[in-house]
Amino acid sequence: MNNIDIETKNRIQQWLGAEYDDDTVAQVQKLVDHKEETELLDAFYKELEFGTGGLRGIMGVGSNRINKYTIGKATQGLSNYLKKQFPDQAIRVAVSYDCRNNSQELGHLVADVFSANGIHVYLFKELRPTPMLSFAVRHFNCQGGVMLTASHNPKEYNGYKAYWNDGGQLVAPHDKNVIQEVNAIQSVTEIKFKRDNNYITLVGEEFDNLYIEANKKLRIHPEAVEAQKDLKIVFSPIHGTGIIVPKMLAAWGFTNVQVVEEQIQSDGNFPTVVYPNPEEEEAMTMAKQKGQAIDADIVMATDPDADRVGLAVKNHKGEMQLLNGNQIGSLLIYYVLSSKKAKGELRDNDFIVKTIVTSNLMTDIGEAFGVKHYETLTGFKFIGEVMTKLEGKENYLVGGEESYGFLVGDLVRDKDAVNACAFIAEMAAYFKTLGKTVFDVLLELYREHGFYQEKLISLTKKGKAGAEEIKQMMAALRADPPQSLGGVKVKEIRDYATGVAHILADEKSTAIDLPKSDVLQFITVDGDVISARPSGTEPKIKFYCSVKEELASSDGYEHVLAKLEDKVKNIMADIVKDS
Numbered sequence: 001m002n003n004i005d006i007e008t009k010n011r012i013q014q015w016l017g018a019e020y021d022d023d024t025v026a027q028v029q030k031l032v033d034h035k036e037e038t039e040l041l042d043a044f045y046k047e048l049e050f051g052t053g054g055l056r057g058i059m060g061v062g063s064n065r066i067n068k069y070t071i072g073k074a075t076q077g078l079s080n081y082l083k084k085q086f087p088d089q090a091i092r093v094a095v096s097y098d099c100r101n102n103s104q105e106l107g108h109l110v111a112d113v114f115s116a117n118g119i120h121v122y123l124f125k126e127l128r129p130t131p132m133l134s135f136a137v138r139h140f141n142c143q144g145g146v147m148l149t150a151s152h153n154p155k156e157y158n159g160y161k162a163y164w165n166d167g168g169q170l171v172a173p174h175d176k177n178v179i180q181e182v183n184a185i186q187s188v189t190e191i192k193f194k195r196d197n198n199y200i201t202l203v204g205e206e207f208d209n210l211y212i213e214a215n216k217k218l219r220i221h222p223e224a225v226e227a228q229k230d231l232k233i234v235f236s237p238i239h240g241t242g243i244i245v246p247k248m249l250a251a252w253g254f255t256n257v258q259v260v261e262e263q264i265q266s267d268g269n270f271p272t273v274v275y276p277n278p279e280e281e282e283a284m285t286m287a288k289q290k291g292q293a294i295d296a297d298i299v300m301a302t303d304p305d306a307d308r309v310g311l312a313v314k315n316h317k318g319e320m321q322l323l324n325g326n327q328i329g330s331l332l333i334y335y336v337l338s339s340k341k342a343k344g345e346l347r348d349n350d351f352i353v354k355t356i357v358t359s360n361l362m363t364d365i366g367e368a369f370g371v372k373h374y375e376t377l378t379g380f381k382f383i384g385e386v387m388t389k390l391e392g393k394e395n396y397l398v399g400g401e402e403s404y405g406f407l408v409g410d411l412v413r414d415k416d417a418v419n420a421c422a423f424i425a426e427m428a429a430y431f432k433t434l435g436k437t438v439f440d441v442l443l444e445l446y447r448e449h450g451f452y453q454e455k456l457i458s459l460t461k462k463g464k465a466g467a468e469e470i471k472q473m474m475a476a477l478r479a480d481p482p483q484s485l486g487g488v489k490v491k492e493i494r495d496y497a498t499g500v501a502h503i504l505a506d507e508k509s510t511a512i513d514l515p516k517s518d519v520l521q522f523i524t525v526d527g528d529v530i531s532a533r534p535s536g537t538e539p540k541i542k543f544y545c546s547v548k549e550e551l552a553s554s555d556g557y558e559h560v561l562a563k564l565e566d567k568v569k570n571i572m573a574d575i576v577k578d579s
Helices: 007-016 022-033 039-044 067-086 104-116 130-139 172-181 206-216 224-228 241-252 282-294 327-343 361-367 380-390 416-435 436-449 463-479 552-575
Strands: 055-059 092-097 118-124 144-148 157-164 200-203 234-238 257-259 298-302 309-314 320-324 350-355 372-376 395-401 405-406 451-460 488-495 499-502 507-513 521-522 531-536 540-549
Touching: 007 039, 022 039, 039 257, 039 463, 055 067, 067 104, 067 144, 067 172, 067 361, 092 104, 092 130, 104 118, 104 144, 104 157, 104 436, 130 144, 130 157, 130 206, 130 416, 157 172, 200 206, 206 241, 206 257, 206 416, 224 416, 234 241, 234 282, 241 257, 241 298, 282 298, 282 309, 282 320, 298 416, 309 416, 320 327, 320 436, 327 350, 327 361, 327 395, 327 405, 327 416, 327 436, 327 451, 350 361, 350 380, 361 372, 361 436, 372 380, 380 395, 380 405, 416 436, 436 451, 436 552, 451 552, 463 521, 463 531, 499 521, 531 552, 540 552
Parallel strands: 092 118, 092 144, 118 200, 234 257, 234 298, 350 372, 350 395
Antiparallel strands: 055 157, 144 157, 298 309, 309 320, 395 405, 451 540, 488 499, 488 521, 499 507, 521 531, 531 540
């Protein structure tokens, strides 16, 4: 093991100790005996860390893997922190899990550790969506919660989303403080694994109705649903927890929901898709084909833990066209704001939220209705943080991020695809009562605010070497930032790691009023926004591009789209050329 550093070797040796179970030791020993240096290095070179989506990694043995010990250690650390933060209180947490391989077992293991620490656990009997976990934290007045999921990642992954007492994922200072508590655990013998059933309450199917009824109270146009109750809807849970979506749609009054039968069964191997991610066109293929076959009005699909939703609608040619997360979010914001304005329900303290890598079309729509908007760092947990900070002072209406995560109303503090599916369906029904399709309204938004076109490129860089490569790529962009992209001059560079925005023409700098984060943004003289950021939950570096052009009439859609796509291609070729 000549290529493995001493710190990693020490971790490997520790995992060969007597405190680990025989099966774990045997798996580690096998890797050592076969001199699997690459695998050993990736599995042990660091401890798993909380990112924008919590703890996430490949399942297997090792300190950088998802397994009973890393999950147990995280839970023990969280238990210790909760006890320090809420002394002399009866602490309660909610625990749920999705369809992934080992999620149920890990969910019960988390409940075991919490209960062994004298913390009362509301444990879901069966798999349930992430947003329902957030709802449960708030409903049961918990101080925290845990969701076992790797969201939309490939089948080899699993993860651990930790929640605070507001129902939102851990943010500063709690995220870093919990990590300190986890890192303070020197031996797995400090982890209390022995379950105490006196501290566990099982949550059954009856909880679904509480969640559904609470969401129904948020409806804006129930009369439109009644008028269009036979709206043709195709839905797929992509083998995950989104199977509750048809139940929600039925409760709202929709009677013509057809589920993609091949993808209805919960299965952590996701046998019908390459990646269980509705952001990917491939993952939407079966649902889209079914929608085309029955001439559906809308086609929706959710990821394994049902916090992201993909959408396809009939375009001007009558074909099912996939919309991206920026388009879906913009439509939802427009629907909510325009409907509330028509009803006279907009208030001075209303607000919407988006992330810094999400389309400025959302901002434009908010400004057109005179509604305040906020921007956050990437990750819906930061949107939830804004909601909590402003609770009781301002009124959250709707928020979204380009990665297909949305939330209407403030029942939870995380993105909610179940909630979003219901509102997308209601939106489609309402537009249909006006004689319009969802796509018609999207073109109207483009005519009014400009035609926005976005693209995301993700480069996967696995293991320790990949992590170093991503750091070097960001360092190179900072050391020698592009002066032009796609032939368009860059006018502003925003470095969220330093918290400074540089205006190039007059050499001025201004402060960025957001927490520090490893993100670079380049703003061109045309108003194009190009962002670079390492993913907080995957071994990837992501490049985002958003460009804009006037759209004089719907007839010019194809021409302007081709022009924008060409511009995006040229910009991305420049920003990713050395990657």
